[in-house]
Amino acid sequence: MKVSLIVALALLMTATVATAQHQHDAPVTEISGKDHPEQIPDTMAYMNWLQANSVAALGVNPTLDEQEQHDNALRHQDWKLARLRLNADDDKKIRKELAVYRAKFEKFNKQYTAFAEKGWVKPNVFWAGMAQIISETRGNLEKNLSEDGHKNYEDGVALLRSHTRFFTTNGGVL
Amino acid sequence: MKPRLLFLATLLAAVVTPSAMATCNPTPLNFTETVDAYIQQPAQNGGQPGPVWQVVQLSGTTSMSNNCAPPQTTHHVQVWSRIGTNNGDATGAYVCVSCYTTGAGAVSYPLDLELDLEIPSQDGGEVICSLAGPFFISPMGTWFNELAATYSKDMGPSTQVPGSHIVAPWCDSHTDPPDWNPDHILKTGNTWWPYYNSLNWCRRQPNNFGVPWECFGGNINDPLVYGNTDTSKKFCTKYDAGPPYRQTSDAFNKVEYIKNAWLIIRYGLPM
Numbered sequence: 112m113k114v115s116l117i118v119a120l121a122l123l124m125t126a127t128v129a130t131a132q133h134q135h136d137a138p139v140t141e142i143s144g145k146d147h148p149e150q151i152p153d154t155m156a157y158m159n160w161l162q163a164n165s166v167a168a169l170g171v172n173p174t175l176d177e178q179e180q181h182d183n184a185l186r187h188q189d190w191k192l193a194r195l196r197l198n199a200d201d202d203k204k205i206r207k208e209l210a211v212y213r214a215k216f217e218k219f220n221k222q223y224t225a226f227a228e229k230g231w232v233k234p235n236v237f238w239a240g241m242a243q244i245i246s247e248t249r250g251n252l253e254k255n256l257s258e259d260g261h262k263n264y265e266d267g268v269a270l271l272r273s274h275t276r277f278f279t280t281n282g283g284v285l
Numbered sequence: 286m287k288p289r290l291l292f293l294a295t296l297l298a299a300v301v302t303p304s305a306m307a308t309c310n311p312t313p314l315n316f317t318e319t320v321d322a323y324i325q326q327p328a329q330n331g332g333q334p335g336p337v338w339q340v341v342q343l344s345g346t347t348s349m350s351n352n353c354a355p356p357q358t359t360h361h362v363q364v365w366s367r368i369g370t371n372n373g374d375a376t377g378a379y380v381c382v383s384c385y386t387t388g389a390g391a392v393s394y395p396l397d398l399e400l401d402l403e404i405p406s407q408d409g410g411e412v413i414c415s416l417a418g419p420f421f422i423s424p425m426g427t428w429f430n431e432l433a434a435t436y437s438k439d440m441g442p443s444t445q446v447p448g449s450h451i452v453a454p455w456c457d458s459h460t461d462p463p464d465w466n467p468d469h470i471l472k473t474g475n476t477w478w479p480y481y482n483s484l485n486w487c488r489r490q491p492n493n494f495g496v497p498w499e500c501f502g503g504n505i506n507d508p509l510v511y512g513n514t515d516t517s518k519k520f521c522t523k524y525d526a527g528p529p530y531r532q533t534s535d536a537f538n539k540v541e542y543i544k545n546a547w548l549i550i551r552y553g554l555p556m
Contacts, residue, residue, distance in 0.1 A: 137312045139313065139421065145499065151317070152315075155315065155317050158344075159317055159319050159342065159344070162342070162344070162387070163319070163321055163340065163342060163389075187338070187391075189326070190323050190324070190325050190326055190338070191321075191323055193326055194323060194502065196471050220385060223384070223385070224380065224381065224384045224385075227381050227382075227383040227384045228356070228381045228384070230356070230383070232383065233348065233383055234314055234315075234346035234347070234348060234383060234385075237346060237385050238315075238346070258447070258448075259447075259448045259471075262446075262447075262448070263471070270501070270502075271319055271321055273499075274319055274320045274321065274499070274501070275317050275318070275319045276317065276318045276319075276423060277315070277316075277317050278313060278315070278316045278317070278318075278345070278421070278423065279314070279315050279316075280312050280313060280314055280315075281314055281315070283315065285315060
């Protein structure tokens with residue numbers, strides 16, 4: 112019996128390794144943001160824009176390379192945000208809110224990653240947390256930007272959404 | 286003894302059934318690939334605008350059920366971002382299977398080269414598992430890009446979009462409608478102008494006659510917009526108009542616009 116058990120376990124391990132080397136079986140659905148923008152989950156669409164337009168804060172005692180990368184990222188942020196044609200007040204406010212968003216994201220993702228590495232959480236927990244952060248950020252931007260500024264920022268999100276391809280194996284459930 | 290046999294039988298059944306075999310594969314739950322493009326502004330003290338930047342970002346989450354993968358298993362994204370012969374491919378961080386994974390690749394292309402040519406670009410990416418190899422691909426697509434220039438006439442305040450004006454193309458008949466065809470505009474230099482020059486980075490797929498262009502500025506909300514007072518219609522960019530209009534319009538307008546950008550940034554808007 113003991114031998115049988117060992118064989119069974121060995122078979123199980125073999126099967127695990129063998130199947131892990133194959134492609135996944137779940138069919139992937141692709142949605143074009145150009146044709147069906149409404150089918151891209153808001154959490155992902157806003158997160159993509161916020162990630163693309165925000166810059167992670169520098170750590171303590173950065174190296175010269177890190178400082179240079181950070182300066183470069185800030186220059187790119189300038190060119191990206193210039194497209195929104197915000198007035199000076201809105202420009203200042205959106206930069207501040209983007210910095211707040213990025214700090215929240217970095218902190219949450221670090222916490223989530225620590226739990227995920229231990230196998231304690233699954234991706235739906237990540238998306239639930241991000242939905243909360245993004246909802247707060249959107250609310251702050253709507254409250255703090257002028258009407259014109261808010262519209263221009265929403266146009267920016269919509270534009271990036273139209274250049275998005277969304278792939279899902281579970282019907283888009285986050 | 287019987288319960289033990291039953292346990293073994295169950296275990297073996299789990300090993301050999303196809304559904305169980307599939308459970309240890311990484312599955313891409315939700316991924317997005319975005320492509321953004323923007324034109325680098327001239328430095329404050331003068332200089333031409335450009336280059337154009339293309340940023341491809343691939344992000345998402347993966348599932349591997351039953352925690353069947355060894356704890357040290359990772360996955361990461363590989364992003365493809367290319368314009369012409371320039372390559373901005375990038376590799377994202379290696380993170381655990383259930384972790385959020387992301388990567389972005391930026392590539393630039395000078396605006397002052399090959400203004401009259403369509404420039405090919407590629408975007409796409411894949412997600413790679415340390416145990417299973419590549420398990421998800423956002424297929425690489427090839428696009429054809431152009432720097433499109435359009436001359437527009439201000440048609441007055443918009444009732445649909447408060448704070449903006451409606452614009453209509455003001456292009457020579459050979460190049461109307463233009464590839465980049467904005468329908469409204471925001472204030473430029475704190476004032477409204479009777480006419481506007483605008484530049485945009487556009488792409489299409491496939492590169493066939495009549496296929497519409499997708500541009501990276503939604504309306505004229507790009508920094509490369511300049512007020513004008515010239516009432517005459519101009520050659521706009523209309524690739525399918527073919528030679529000689531294609532070369533004439535592109536070469537004339539783009540050089541003029543870039544020159545205007547340089548002058549406006551350095552000396553301010555003309556009165």
